[in-house]
Amino acid sequence: MLTRRVFLVGTSALVGACALPWQASRAAEAPIKLRELYNKDRSFSDLALANEGRRITVEGYMAPPLKADARFFVLTKMPMATCPFCEPGVEWPRTILPVYTRRTVDVVPFNVPITATGTLDLGEFTDPDTGFWSKVRLGNARYERT
Amino acid sequence: MFHRLSVSLLATVAISGTAFAQDVAQSGSQMYTDAEAALQQRLGETPNTHRARNVILFIGDGNGVASNYMNRLWAGQQAGGLGDDYVQPQEAFPELALVKTYNINAQTPDSAPTAGSMNTGVKQRFNLINLGENAITEDCTTEADNALTLFSELVTDAGKSVGIATTARLTHATPAAVYAKTAYRNWEGDVPAECTNSKDIATQLIDAMEAGTVDVALGGGARYFVPKGVETPNGGSGRRENDVNLIERAQADGIQVVADMAGLAAAGTDAPILGLWSDSHASYEADRPESEPSLADMTQKAIEVLSQNENGFYLEVEAGRIDHANHATNAKRAMIDGKAFADAIALADEMTDDADTLIIVTADHEHAIAMNGYCGRGTPIDGLCYDVANEGIMHADEPVLASDGKPYTVVGYLNGASSVMIEQADGTYTAPEGRPEITQDEAQDLDYTQQVLIPKSSESHSGVDVALYAKGPWAHLFDGTIEQNYIFHVMNYAVNNGE
Numbered sequence: 196m197l198t199r200r201v202f203l204v205g206t207s208a209l210v211g212a213c214a215l216p217w218q219a220s221r222a223a224e225a226p227i228k229l230r231e232l233y234n235k236d237r238s239f240s241d242l243a244l245a246n247e248g249r250r251i252t253v254e255g256y257m258a259p260p261l262k263a264d265a266r267f268f269v270l271t272k273m274p275m276a277t278c279p280f281c282e283p284g285v286e287w288p289r290t291i292l293p294v295y296t297r298r299t300v301d302v303v304p305f306n307v308p309i310t311a312t313g314t315l316d317l318g319e320f321t322d323p324d325t326g327f328w329s330k331v332r333l334g335n336a337r338y339e340r341t
Numbered sequence: 342m343f344h345r346l347s348v349s350l351l352a353t354v355a356i357s358g359t360a361f362a363q364d365v366a367q368s369g370s371q372m373y374t375d376a377e378a379a380l381q382q383r384l385g386e387t388p389n390t391h392r393a394r395n396v397i398l399f400i401g402d403g404n405g406v407a408s409n410y411m412n413r414l415w416a417g418q419q420a421g422g423l424g425d426d427y428v429q430p431q432e433a434f435p436e437l438a439l440v441k442t443y444n445i446n447a448q449t450p451d452s453a454p455t456a457g458s459m460n461t462g463v464k465q466r467f468n469l470i471n472l473g474e475n476a477i478t479e480d481c482t483t484e485a486d487n488a489l490t491l492f493s494e495l496v497t498d499a500g501k502s503v504g505i506a507t508t509a510r511l512t513h514a515t516p517a518a519v520y521a522k523t524a525y526r527n528w529e530g531d532v533p534a535e536c537t538n539s540k541d542i543a544t545q546l547i548d549a550m551e552a553g554t555v556d557v558a559l560g561g562g563a564r565y566f567v568p569k570g571v572e573t574p575n576g577g578s579g580r581r582e583n584d585v586n587l588i589e590r591a592q593a594d595g596i597q598v599v600a601d602m603a604g605l606a607a608a609g610t611d612a613p614i615l616g617l618w619s620d621s622h623a624s625y626e627a628d629r630p631e632s633e634p635s636l637a638d639m640t641q642k643a644i645e646v647l648s649q650n651e652n653g654f655y656l657e658v659e660a661g662r663i664d665h666a667n668h669a670t671n672a673k674r675a676m677i678d679g680k681a682f683a684d685a686i687a688l689a690d691e692m693t694d695d696a697d698t699l700i701i702v703t704a705d706h707e708h709a710i711a712m713n714g715y716c717g718r719g720t721p722i723d724g725l726c727y728d729v730a731n732e733g734i735m736h737a738d739e740p741v742l743a744s745d746g747k748p749y750t751v752v753g754y755l756n757g758a759s760s761v762m763i764e765q766a767d768g769t770y771t772a773p774e775g776r777p778e779i780t781q782d783e784a785q786d787l788d789y790t791q792q793v794l795i796p797k798s799s800e801s802h803s804g805v806d807v808a809l810y811a812k813g814p815w816a817h818l819f820d821g822t823i824e825q826n827y828i829f830h831v832m833n834y835a836v837n838n839g840e
């Protein structure tokens with residue numbers, strides 16, 4: 196089954212980091228999966244590179260937030276009642292994505308599927324508020340139950 | 342009454358007389374003749390009473406009978422078949438037993454005392470490794486008086502080599518049971534400050550490699566061999582609170598330290614090898630980059646190196662991440678790792694001789710896992726349960742619907758993070774909208790987690806028996822329902838008895 200998503204990934208592999216105009220509208224299409232941001236060797240995928248700085252929608256779950264009234268949560272690819280990766284100072288796992296939100300996070304239970312839409316930011320960053328170090332994140336984001 | 346009795350008497354006569362075989366209506370069926378051939382093969386088998394030069398113990402962590410069933414169907418369906426009739430390499434072994442896995446104080450076992458029981462011949466207490474029954478978990482003062490003798494130590498004294506290959510951290514419970522004695526399985530890189538006479542598990546591995554009780558150790562877990570803040574060979578950061586760099590210590594002692602497939606391939610067979618592919622566990626097979634050795638790659642190298650010793654070897658191979666995928670209720674990754682486990686078994690069988698190598702394939706414990714029904718033949722094991730079709734063999738086109746009108750997957754877990762029960766604002770758990778409705782595409786996604794009832798942060802083990810498959814010298818001593826610690830006794834007998 197050649198889905199639109201497979202087609203997008205395949206095409207972006209050909210054009211590398213040169214984003215095509217229609218890739219910017221990616222957020223309006225089927226959400227991507229967290230694992231699609233990486234190659235097996237842990238480097239960023241062509242899809243991630245092509246969408247750097249653009250708004251994308253990623254599906255997953257909201258890990259229980261580190262603190263109340265934050266504008267930050269961790270999107271996990273599978274439900275995680277306790278997130279071993281959500282503390283500062285651990286190795287970077289490919290199974291989570293920090294999400295910086297426009298508004299204070301209204302907690303969604305950890306096992307309810309959501310999508311998060313925000314600007315894809317690649318590269319190392321240490322959050323001055325939480326000390327949370329990340330290699331990739333969504334900024335200026337909103338999220339909703341699916 | 343009289344009539345029924347006479348019929349059953351006639352039936353008995355017909356079955357017991359082979360002269361009447363042509364009267365069995367189904368005797369021309371291939372299912373019938375295949376089973377006859379299997380019987381004839383069994384009749385021709387004789388026990389192997391050679392002395393075992395080599396022992397290979399394969400442990401699928403958390404790979405109980407249910408998980409093994411998933412692996413069989415997955416491998417069979419990946420090969421283009423229906424799955425059910427597929428034979429995994431260990432399933433062709435002649436000997437089979439069921440294993441009781443409980444720990445001294447736990448009906449539901451964990452991986453530390455279970456692997457410990459296989460390596461020492463006695464059951465142990467929950468969450469500790471290779472200490473006697475009077476030891477107390479997390480109490481390091483009970484370590485010294487309760488240290489047990491290990492199979493690795495016995496065979497080392499007998500001149501054999503010892504190896505470990507795992508997809509988990511080398512300091513994790515199952516591999517640690519080959520070489521470590523500790524009051525707590527989590528003391529992988531450090532012990533509590535007051536435990537001045539205790540050693541962390543990583544230190545115990547390097548001690549064992551220096552002492553020659555472990556010659557090859559391949560797996561993950563580099564972070565516990567390197568001090569905090571110091572880079573690991575895999576580009577991460579160490580976790581040890583103390584400042585001993587065990588990798589430097591190993592290298593200074595002539596141990597070859599390698600960090601990837603290229604390093605493993607280049608390593609010589611004339612010196613011990615410590616292979617660390619990752620900072621924590623090695624990759625799930627589904628996510629493994631080519632630069633990282635598979636379980637089969639590790640098994641192959643371990644056998645190549647260990648078989649240089651003419652006195653033979655003991656090798657423990659663990660598929661550690663079947664357990665982790667099951668804990669995550671991510672059945673698909675468990676099956677894919679199950680296939681990688683089978684590939685390693687097939688390779689080890691191919692590289693060794695049944696005449697002198699005892700191969701045991703088992704699990705340390707089962708999970709809270711079960712299969713739903715009633716599904717037709719060929720139902721993808723990683724997806725929804727499709728109905729039985731009344732004609733032909735293949736399943737019907739429609740999934741079976743539960744009483745709520747929604748489909749469900751074949752594989753189910755009893756508890757876990759992917760519960761259908763949702764935490765409400767008041768802290769209670771309920772499912773106001775019922776179970777999620779899932780499509781086949783969603784269910785077959787690599788990251789799909791099965792629907793479960795009881796919400797828990799991590800799906801649990803269960804106390805259900807696991808299977809044990811064996812071939813080679815004295816393998817026939819595995820039969821019936823056995824205690825897990827009996828496995829050691831057969832291994833120990835096999836290396837010491839026979840011609």
Ligand SMILES: [Zn+2]
Pocket residue numbers: 403452664665668802
């Ligand atoms: Zn486990």
